[in-house]
Amino acid sequence: MTQQTPTIISRQQNMQVRRKILAVASGKGGVGKTWFSITLTHALARAGHRALLFDGDLGMANVDVQLGLDPVHDMTRVITGRLAMADAIHEVTEGGFAVLAGRSGSGGLATMTPRQADSLGRALSAIAPNYDRVILDLAAGIDGTVRALATHAGVGIVVVNDEPTSMTDAYAFIKITKQKRPDTNLRVVVNQARSHSDGERTYGALRKACESFLHIELPLLGVVRRDPWVSESIRRQTPLLARNPNAPAAQDVEAIAANLLELEQA
Amino acid sequence: MRLKTFIADSLPQAMEQVRERLGDEAIILSTEDDPEGNGVRITAALNEELEEPGIFDGDDGLDAFNRLSEALEYHRVPVGLSDRLMTAAGNMDGGTPTMALASALDLELRFMPPPQGPTERPLLLLGPPGAGKTATAAKLAAQVRVRGKKATLITLDTGKAGGLAQVTAFTEALGAELxxxxxxxxxxxxxxxxxxxHFVVIDAIGASPFDGDAMRETADWLELSGAEGVLVLQGGGDPLESAEFAIAYAEAGAxxxxxxxxxxxxxxxxxxSAAHAADLTLMGLGTAPTIGGGLRPVNPVQLSKLILPEEAGDEPELTSPAVANGAGT
Structure with missing residues (x-):
């Protein structure tokens, strides 16, 4: 009896930590997942939350490139345990959020094993209590390392656009995540939509496939409109919310951040 | 899921195309006017189990299962680890038993090759007496030297009869410093x-893992030298004994x-079981007494091939050890 209590407490803490970690996935690459992760983190910071963005695209890290950060740390050192994760964090002063990113100098991260990805996820869970929200930008694809990292997140945001390949790859990610971790809270963001109603149609098609074939409900978190300001801000390596917070895409992501926070209150 | 978009003049025509191409099982995901003004556009999908069956599924599944579990039993892999490996192998999609076991080993164990040049921290070899620490130190130095890099061997084992003479002979032959x-x-x-x-390797004094004083001394060496602890352990030992050895050395810092x-x-x-129980990274296998070629790197696929015999039912020949030198590299 005395031995059970700590287990229960730590399990509750575990759940709390998992709920803080939001994994952003897409299945297919090129749908604007990394841009969305950065902007969502920024929006959460603007809403007064301490937010950390983790670049989980370990083979092709490019959060630092989009933000124009000088790669201060080599993530290989974190993976091999030679540098504490907390010491590798970079503060983005103009955004008010923290970033864990960095290229692998040796290229060793591209060949990371699922087990190494899992211990990276555990290290991330260990520093998560220092933040209100941790955004985990996953690599494209659904290989073992992506799945191992994704299991540490309590919420999964699946980013899609209206291309059929994006739809089928997102569906594959959803299917495999629900198989491995049925309690993951999955939500959809439609990016690069021509309009809100167009984005909702794209979401409707994905929802119908998931309901018919997987028998799961898949709520919509929001639609982000196609916006020339996005590529402009990426080219200038400046976060969109710093450059033009009134741009349509910026406002859409802020609405999504508000939506997320509201859902957690409920 | 198979997804296909159909464009037709009218909805019934589009639906007819869906039925023709995808059959009656298809569902309609969305319907809209074609933005280019060519009538109506339908996106339809068909549920397809594209996933390959696991290696334990289907007609050959039982054979694969038996072959794997017999191999693990032959190698005396402890039940706990064996169960984990079997479960992980069964979760892999398709492939051969060798590849499924390799994926399982990759999931359960850590691997890294022996260094080929200077390392950030020196390596300190520890382990029970007679495990082959001195020969392993020489082999590690040799791998670095053949690549034209410099090496230093530091020995703590100067008291053993003939100990210093042995390392002197090794380092002189290798052109390494001592x-x-x-x-x-x-x-x-x-x-x-x-x-x-310089690549720096430290040859420590062999100590029993169950000798508290010796293990504290080992921990001191590691701490003060800032070295990475490498356990050198003789293969073929009792799995549970090996696991306990490894855990004791891991507690000292290996x-x-x-x-x-x-x-x-x-x-x-x-x-x-030693690598798994103590969460040690497998850095190499000593496969021959020769200093030049006797240390082999090992990856999950090679290890899987060593565990599984070539063909189902083949017993390893009595004359062949588990690892023949040079095989599979």
């Missing part, structure tokens, strides 16, 4: 005297494992 240390303090000085462009004397070993359960 330093001596007597205790943690002098080891620290010896390490800091080594130039940065992080890596080099298994030795595998040319005289047929069963790998001891090596696997």
């Amino acid at each position: 330093r001596e240390a007597r205790d943690a303090e002098s080891l620290k000085r010896a390490v800091s005297a080594c130039p940065d462009n 992080q890596r494992l080099i298994a030795t004397k595998l040319d005289a070993t047929r069963r790998l359960g001891g090596v696997l």
Whole structure:
């Protein structure tokens, strides 16, 4: 009896930590997942939350490139345990959020094993209590390392656009995540939509496939409109919310951040 | 899921195309006016189980299961680890039993190759007496030297009869430098005297893992020298004994494992259970007494091939050890 209590407490803490970690996935690459992760983190910071963005695209890290950060740390050192994760964090002063990113100098991260990805996820869970929200930008694809990292997140945001390949790859990610971790809270963001109603149609098609074939409900978190300001801000390596917070895409992501926070209150 | 978009003049025509191409099972995901003004556009999908069956599914599944579990049993892999490996292998999609076992090993164990040049921290070899620490130190230095890099061997084992003569012979033959240390303090000085462009390997005194004083001394060496602990353990030992050894050395600070004397070993359960129980990274296998070629790197696929016999039902021949030197590299 005395031995059970700590287990229960730590399990509750575990759940709390998992709920803080939001994994952003897409299945297919090129749908604007990394841009969305950065902007969502920024929006959460603007809403007064301490937010950390983790670049989980370990083979092709490019959060630092989009933000124009000088790669201060080599993530290989974190993976091999030679540098504490907390010491590798970079503060983005103009955004008010923290970033864990960095290229692998040796290229060793591209060949990371699922087990190494899992211990990276555990290290991330260990520093998560220092933040209100941790955004985990996953690599494209659904290989073992992506799945191992994704299991540490309590919420999964699946980013899609209206291309059929994006739809089928997102569906594959959803299917495999629900198989491995049925309690993951999955939500959809439609990016690069021509309009809100167009984005909702794209979401409707994905929802119908998931309901018919997987028998799961898949709520919509929001639609982000196609916006020339996005590529402009990426080219200038400046976060969109710093450059033009009134741009349509910026406002859409802020609405999504508000939506997320509201859902957690409920 | 198979997804297809159909464009037709009218909805019934589009629906007819869907039925023709995807059959009656297809569902309609969305319907809209074609933005280019060519009538109506339908996106339809068909549920397809594209997933390959696991290696334990289907007609050959039972054979694969038996083959794997028999191999693990032959190698005396402890039940706990064996169960984990079987479960992980069964979760892999398709492929051969060898590849499924390789994926399972990759999931359960850590692997890294032996260094090929200077390392950030020196390597300190520890382990029970007679495990082959001195020969392994020489083999590690040799791998670095053949690549034209410099190496220093520091020995703590100067008291053993003939010990110094042995390492002197090794280092002279390899063109490596030799330093001596007597205790943690002098080891620290010896390490800091080594130039940065040297690969540094420290040959420690063999100690029983169950001798508390000796293990505390080992921990001191590691701490003061800032070295990475590499357990050198003889293969073929009792799996549970090997696991307990490994855990004791890991508590003293060992992080890596080099298994030795595998040319005289047929069963790998001891090596696997030591690496797994103490979470040690498998850094190499000692496969021959020769200093030049006797240390092999090992990856999950190679290890899987060593565990599984070539063909189902093949018993390894009595004359062949588990690891033949040079095989599979």
